[in-house]
Amino acid sequence: MGTLKLHLEKRHLGTPIELAVVAKVRQIADATGSMPDDPLEQEVVIPAGMQLSKQVEVPVGTYLIEARLPSGEVFRERRKVSRDDEEVDVTFKAGQSPHEWLSLQRLAGNVPSQDQYEEWLNSMTSRIGEVAAKANLVPSKSIHIDPNAMSTAAKVMRGAHLRLQPALKSIASTAGSLADFFSGGPPAAPVAPAETTLDLRLVECPAQAGESLWDALASLQAWKVFESSARPTSTCDLTIPIDQGPITLWRITQNGAADQGSSGYMPPRSFAVSRRGDGVDAISLPVPWPLTTTFPAVPLEVLREAGAGPASRTTLTVCDPQVGGLLLYLNNARIAGASAVLDAAQRDGLVKNLISEKLSNPLAACAAAYVGLATFSGKDAPHWGPWLQNLSDWFPWLPDGAVVSAAYRVKTARTTQDLDAASEAFVSAFRRGIPYYTAGVQQLLQGLYLFRSKSTEIDAMYGKVSNIALRSDAGQTFTVVTVNR
Numbered sequence: 001m002g003t004l005k006l007h008l009e010k011r012h013l014g015t016p017i018e019l020a021v022v023a024k025v026r027q028i029a030d031a032t033g034s035m036p037d038d039p040l041e042q043e044v045v046i047p048a049g050m051q052l053s054k055q056v057e058v059p060v061g062t063y064l065i066e067a068r069l070p071s072g073e074v075f076r077e078r079r080k081v082s083r084d085d086e087e088v089d090v091t092f093k094a095g096q097s098p099h100e101w102l103s104l105q106r107l108a109g110n111v112p113s114q115d116q117y118e119e120w121l122n123s124m125t126s127r128i129g130e131v132a133a134k135a136n137l138v139p140s141k142s143i144h145i146d147p148n149a150m151s152t153a154a155k156v157m158r159g160a161h162l163r164l165q166p167a168l169k170s171i172a173s174t175a176g177s178l179a180d181f182f183s184g185g186p187p188a189a190p191v192a193p194a195e196t197t198l199d200l201r202l203v204e205c206p207a208q209a210g211e212s213l214w215d216a217l218a219s220l221q222a223w224k225v226f227e228s229s230a231r232p233t234s235t236c237d238l239t240i241p242i243d244q245g246p247i248t249l250w251r252i253t254q255n256g257a258a259d260q261g262s263s264g265y266m267p268p269r270s271f272a273v274s275r276r277g278d279g280v281d282a283i284s285l286p287v288p289w290p291l292t293t294t295f296p297a298v299p300l301e302v303l304r305e306a307g308a309g310p311a312s313r314t315t316l317t318v319c320d321p322q323v324g325g326l327l328l329y330l331n332n333a334r335i336a337g338a339s340a341v342l343d344a345a346q347r348d349g350l351v352k353n354l355i356s357e358k359l360s361n362p363l364a365a366c367a368a369a370y371v372g373l374a375t376f377s378g379k380d381a382p383h384w385g386p387w388l389q390n391l392s393d394w395f396p397w398l399p400d401g402a403v404v405s406a407a408y409r410v411k412t413a414r415t416t417q418d419l420d421a422a423s424e425a426f427v428s429a430f431r432r433g434i435p436y437y438t439a440g441v442q443q444l445l446q447g448l449y450l451f452r453s454k455s456t457e458i459d460a461m462y463g464k465v466s467n468i469a470l471r472s473d474a475g476q477t478f479t480v481v482t483v484n485r
Helices: 100-108 114-134 147-159 164-183 207-216 220-229 324-331 335-347 350-356 362-374 385-394 399-412 416-432 438-454 456-471
Strands: 002-009 017-029 041-049 054-058 061-068 074-081 087-093 200-205 236-238 242-244 247-254 269-276 279-284 300-305 314-318 480-483
Touching: 002 017, 002 061, 002 074, 017 054, 017 324, 017 335, 041 054, 041 335, 074 087, 100 247, 100 300, 100 314, 100 324, 200 207, 200 236, 200 247, 207 220, 207 269, 207 416, 207 456, 220 279, 269 300, 269 314, 279 314, 314 324, 314 480, 324 335, 324 362, 335 362, 362 385, 362 399, 362 438, 385 399, 399 416, 399 438, 416 438, 416 456, 438 456, 456 480
Parallel strands: 002 041, 002 087
Antiparallel strands: 002 054, 017 041, 017 061, 061 074, 200 269, 236 247, 242 247, 247 300, 269 279, 279 480, 300 314
16 A cells, blocks of 8 residues: 645645644555556545645555645645555645735635736637637637736735735626727726725624624614624724725734633634725634634734725635535535545544533534535434534523534434424524524524414514525625624
8 A cells, every 4th residue: 555645835824723624545456557447536625825735644655635725726636656655645736825924815716826817818818719700800710818928917906915805806897898888888997996995893692682782783773783882893804904906905913812711701702894985894803713822812814905895805814724614615616525524523522522522612613513414414413412512501602503403403302392493492592692604594594484383483583584695695604794784
């Protein structure tokens, strides 16, 4: 048996991520060069950074290794293991980040690489050329842009630090406008000026006031009243923003001075508030992360796009060295990738450490639970199922703990008593306030809908959650509510 040594080379991450990227190892030839009758095929999760690696033992032969990043990018490498005891290095090199401080955001897919810009520019010029040729303005296929010029243009665009979707929309709009010009179509509508003043502030309220957040986030007027009485966050500090052109990055550090895992501890509910046109984005901060000083408090990053249009976005990223990969796949709604990371975490004992033992990080445990629930069919109860009740019982301030417990009860219900217990758990979750995770908002919405006919109270709760769900960015890991009316 030989060994494939796998890792993703990603500079400037700060702390390497142990379980970061899902990779598939497939054998395409044996030692003789023929396709084996039973070729090896294995899915593994590899680290990202500059030092850590994942060793996979394989028979002598030829292998195709594919890595699928949280950003959606796919890298492929082909390697041959020619003898037993041989160690073969497989290094995937992620696309260069627009700037060192955007390295994690690049891995997450929140900013594109230069290669992506070049691809978009080629696509745009191809479209313009086709339209111009059809209009007989230029000979067919005569439009050509020098590759060096294309690369230079891509570097300029990459240096602007635009996110994926706004860049695509901007390019599509530009190409469409030029196409209209060549074909004699209507002129493009003027582009609204980008928002030039961005700010971020941190506010908090007592955990006991969590239920009031449903009303506070229901309208801009209600939020202004709530924020006028809210206090600045005591558990976090905000660094000076890095502001370059269309995006701004803030880093949030946790104070974490005292051990917060003691019985009865009720952490305040914290939000980062970012302006969006005439309204705000209220970003649920998953703090404290973790709950104990046994492990260091992790930093958070908030990436904010300029502009108040529908394409702009505010994204929260947690820089966790253990479950960071799981969160990145969740942020892109890539449940299959997140599930693979969860499986690897279970094999490594990480889930057991998160949920079954000291519960040092209940917020991370809830992320694992949401992924587990998304892939759980309701048959053959998983070993982590009974632990979810602890998340609900031991942390009365945590809405997501009650949500995952309730959702699990619904999936495994066998009696009316089981369903009654699930109903009570969903009501308890509502009373604790807005879930930290977007998946929690969706699970709570579905659960209250299921039981809304039981009482007018549950029906009213369902209406409030529905209103918040409509205002939330469903593609994000953590709950971000846009309040603009």
